[in-house]
Amino acid sequence: MTSRAAQYARYGGPEVLEIVEREDPQPGPGQVRLAVRAAGVNPADWKLRTGAFNPGDDAPERPVVPGFDVAGTVEALGEGVTTLAEGDEVLGGTRGGAQAERALADADALVAKPAALSWEVAGSLATVVSTAYRVLERLGVSPGQVLLVHGASGGVGIVATQVALARGITVIGSAGERHQDDVRALGATPVVHGDGLVDGVRAVTDRVDAVFDAAGRGSLADLVALAGGPDRVVTIAHPDAAEHGVEFSSGGGVDGALAEFVGQLAAGTFRAPEVVVYPLEEVGKAQEDNRTGAVSGKLVVIP
Ligand SMILES: NC(=O)c1ccc[n+]([C@@H]2O[C@H](COP(=O)([O-])OP(=O)(O)OC[C@H]3O[C@@H](n4cnc5c(N)ncnc54)[C@H](OP(=O)(O)O)[C@@H]3O)[C@@H](O)[C@H]2O)c1
Incomplete structure (x- = not known):
């Protein structure tokens, strides 16, 4: 099966992003594949895309699908995954590749999405x-x-x-x-x-x-x-x-943090950041609006 993904093969401005049709990624041990419902946009997406973290290089080693934050439905289980089942609605972090129709995530980086939480908000939270x-x-x-x-x-x-x-x-x-x-x-x-x-x-x-x-x-x-x-x-x-x-401080989380915050959101104790939604085709605009600060709130891409 194939599906669409945002991708760049060289560093640069939003123009290096294209929407490609690619083979669905296959989950490795401990991973699941998600049918993505929403993928958050973070400054890290455009900092990586511009090559700011790779001075001197024109291009990444292989094409990159951007996006770390995700919400979606579990579609396939990798070896050893026992905590999730096909059809589960979840949110959390990926190692990259969320701005696509299908994405891989480590099962232990995902938590259940409460019904009270919209897909858009759920996809904006992990980072x-x-x-x-x-x-x-x-x-x-x-x-x-x-x-x-x-x-x-x-x-x-x-x-x-x-x-x-x-x-x-x-x-x-x-x-x-x-x-x-x-x-x-x-x-x-x-x-x-x-x-x-x-x-x-x-x-x-x-x-x-x-x-x-x-x-x-x-x-x-x-x-x-x-x-x-x-x-x-x-x-x-x-x-x-x-x-x-x-x-x-960079990288790493705190055990239980995402589940706790999501629980407080679902209970109405905490407020979610405002979300602004872009179709996957406008991923370059979403990243650029995040970079310039032109649009307030958490920006989210919907495939
Ligand atoms: N190290 C890590 O693990 C990690 C993780 C996540 C994010 N980050 C980085 O942390 C930064 C914030 O991320 P974010 O997602 O929260 O970004 P964001 O939603 O765009 O928020 C940016 C914040 O900076 C404020 N700001 C803008 N211009 C400013 C200025 N000249 N002086 C002082 N404050 C200013 C904004 O205030 P107003 O809009 O009200 O002006 C806003 O509160 C980004 O650089 C991101 O790359 C690092």
């Missing part, structure tokens, strides 16, 4: 949830302490803000002017990012115990100053991390 929980664990913030989430209006920031608040942590959330009300609606105190960040934060609190840099932009020196030292700051994207002695 932001695993990242948010991982960094909160690294920071080790306690109930009653004050956390600055820099980029509280972004995909990772929205998750981190809500999880921290639910743990009894006070959250100051930085965002652009247009997202101040969104951050307030999550239950955090909003401040505007940019040149006035330090004064803005100090106007609302005289204490910041830790900083989660979920934006990776703006002045890292400002974040270090607000936290009172680099050891209380963790970034997921700032290029100046090493220069400032700040921990850069």
Whole structure:
């Protein structure tokens, strides 16, 4: 059987993406094949596609199907998979290749999709949830302490803000002017990012115990100053991390995080990020809108 997938064979702008008809991928041991219902778009998709992680190379070793986050129906089981069955509705992370009609995922990276959750929201969650929980664990913030989430209006920031608040942590959330009300609606105190960040934060609190840099932009020196030292700051994207002695966190999740967050969403305790849907044919536009920030919310591709 064949099915459609987004694919690029050389690094570059959105124009290198094409929709191809290819043989369905076959699940290896521990994997399942999903009929994809929705695949999230993350900055990692276009950072990889532009070759930013492979300086000096013009092309990947073999064509790449982008996309890490997925929601779909289990269609085929690889050897040794006992926790899932054909027809199960699931969401979670892939090792890449989600922006397609069919994709492979490790069975243990998937959780059941509650009926209350739309496919679009389900497909948008894996990366932001695993990242948010991982960094909160690294920071080790306690109930009653004050956390600055820099980029509280972004995909990772929205998750981190809500999880921290639910743990009894006070959250100051930085965002652009247009997202101040969104951050307030999550239950955090909003401040505007940019040149006035330090004064803005100090106007609302005289204490910041830790900083989660979920934006990776703006002045890292400002974040270090607000936290009172680099050891209380963790970034997921700032290029100046090493220069400032700040921990850069990448990869890996926290056991149970996705199931917990999904459970809270289904119960109505947490809010999902807003999703904006693109057909698979517009995957290049979706990645580009994510790169430029032209469209707010979590962008999702539907095959
Ligand atoms: N290391 C990892 O494991 C990992 C995992 C996931 C993501 N990331 C990286 O983390 C970053 C955020 O990911 P995301 O999916 O949450 O992205 P996103 O949804 O696009 O959110 C970006 C956030 O950055 C804020 N922002 C934009 N311009 C800014 C500026 N000049 N100064 C300060 N803040 C600014 C945005 O605020 P407004 O829109 O309100 O202006 C928004 O809150 C990306 O660079 C991504 O590649 C890393």
